[in-house]
Amino acid sequence: MRQSQLFTKTKKEVPAGEVAKNAQLLIKGGYVFKNMAGAYSFLPLGLKVIGKINKIIREEMDAIGGQEMVMASLQDSSLWEATDRWDDKNVDVWFKSELKAGGVVGLAWTHEEVITDLMRQFISSYKDLPQYPYQIQKKFRNEMRAKSGIMRTREFDMKDLYSFSATEEQHQEFYEKCAAAYMKIFNRLGIGHKTYKTFASGGAFSKFSHEFQTLAEAGEDVVYVNEEKGIALNEEVIDEVDLAEFGVAKDELVKMKSIEVGNIFSLGTKFSEALDLNFTDETGLSKPVIMGSYGIGPARAMGTVVDLLSDDKGIVWPEAIAPFNIHLVLLNSDDAETKDWADGFYTSLQANGIEVLYDDRDARAGEKFADSDLLGLPYRIVASKKTKAEGKFEVVTRATGEVRYLNESEIFADFDSNPET
């Protein structure tokens, strides 16, 4: 894409009160726009990143048997009263609104009740199990305080998968499979090396639930980690557990800040019992379905990547989720021959299926380099009068600062056509 045609621009300023590093960089880069506290718009470059994150999530969910769908946001009270989650006294994040036709509706902040009701249509026998519907869909949460930039907002897309199993064994097998898929996702997103599956408080149906926590200074959470042993526990359980069980002593654990990038829950039969989701087993006995829920927020993952991998010059995108892999930066744009030649190179890159943002704007070199660092595409290739004369391009790797001098054919050999799509 030609940067001169992109409707967004980089900015020097961020709205007053926007203190989170992720939002500051993403707003400056023209990736997101803040509509109000806790509500952001995703601009073309930002939506491309989200699209790539969603694609990775979908691939890993489909690979373990997930079936994508999308559920409604508007909710009447009936299902939620059955599980005691309608009253504002029990759930403090509802957005509720009067319906003109009479009555009150709420905006779904999660979908356990909705999917349980829906699956009653389709589950009656053990032969209908297991099933793994999921969606990437917008949740609304009436947070008292929106914070951490795009990481704790009042509306956000969430990938939520729900598992429906006939037996505890069937449930556990999928639970482990999904935990492994989550680590694959975080590895592909470029934050796997800092992400731990942690032990968190379990609720009523299992000793622990699990969260995926990424170690980061900007985190709202606190975990106790032993990096060598690969063990992490959430702060809320650290004093309640027998650490010997985990083969670790308290003084071997380091207290660190972290971001919750995913969670998985065993729900037991809480929702199926409350909402009558039953099946007939092999012996003809009616039993409630065993459920689990599994969440990842794509925007929170995006914010975590920005917080974790950026430097003082700007964002550093991993190749898998960068909006474009290459930033082709034209200098000496007033020289017609240089511009023609760079235009031709841009066209060749595109023809070779390489994702490229082409900074064809009339602007000073210093401004272009600063913008390029801020935008953070994985590779910068400079096309200039000098480059043209020498027949070699300067190729700079954003993450490491490594500089290479490559000619056209070396560049085509080096860059795969779009590796992730």
Place this chain on the structure above:
Amino acid sequence: MRQSQLFTKTKKEVPAGEVAKNAQLLIKGGYVFKNMAGAYSFLPLGLKVIGKINKIIREEMDAIGGQEMVMASLQDSSLWEATDRWDDKNVDVWFKSELKAGGVVGLAWTHEEVITDLMRQFISSYKDLPQYPYQIQKKFRNEMRAKSGIMRTREFDMKDLYSFSATEEQHQEFYEKCAAAYMKIFNRLGIGHKTYKTFASGGAFSKFSHEFQTLAEAGEDVVYVNEEKGIALNEEVIDEVDLAEFGVAKDELVKMKSIEVGNIFSLGTKFSEALDLNFTDETGLSKPVIMGSYGIGPARAMGTVVDLLSDDKGIVWPEAIAPFNIHLVLLNSDDAETKDWADGFYTSLQANGIEVLYDDRDARAGEKFADSDLLGLPYRIVASKKTKAEGKFEVVTRATGEVRYLNESEIFADFDSNPET
């Protein structure tokens, strides 16, 4: 995909009060689920259809310079007060909710105010124009009466594109281009032959706005059409215009019911003036930006296709938006050799990139054929003991009932690998 693994099933019943043909068929087919009046979930087969419709819309919007983004739903009052569209007296479809942190938020039912505010960040000179941001995003409308199945709901995705132009000429050029792109979209969706660009009441900024109306018995709207001359006018303007202008007399127009599948508006400078979106022209003069808005509802398009093309046996999907192109139906599934052989054929179809739903369930032939007709995939191929013996498959075209007998290689020659993706 194997139908035995799909978590949805066809159903005989629909919820009480669901009278619209589109929703009845889509619910029976397991394409959608009704959560409450005016709020539906899209199940895996339904989401596939929506995904294909969205892909067609995106391709045509990108082809005319559209840049995709996505805006927030939650709105505070400030922008909307500036245009007098916050007060419930002026706009009767708001869903509003108390914010726990204090104040009231509304759920965007359209995005003119939001995009105008957003574009102030990026437009200051005529060099920044024209621009065509668009989104496919969920709107909320507090309709007094949800009706017509998935066609008039309280939450629905909408493709809304907004144009920003420096001159009336620039605006008109895009307006016409977008009108042409809309007809391409409706042609690709399979409803172009019944769809007219109609003249509708224009509002303050042009004599007429335009709607795209698809002639259909289930429609809520009324248009006056001359099919031969290709002219259609909305009922609301029929008595206000000089028909001679259109080269048609009133008795040459036929009154018909229709579904509004798209609309395009010239907005003039209403929003840019109210919200201070100005640019500096070539002479240094500050002027308000000229705007337009362009909407299509993917679910309404889906409902229109169902209403228009279905028959008494079920849905009839056009190839471009069918969830799968082929329905491979296994009979004699209790015969191991037949099943193995059909499994192999299914694998070959997939390996050849042909989209296929494989009815591998143990069920009676009559039930399978009824389900197949209801689901409405473009081609049914029967794999049975008889088929296996004869080396020829019965291939039935859903839309026409045409029956052909083809062997495997003829089938591979006949069916492109996924034509739309």
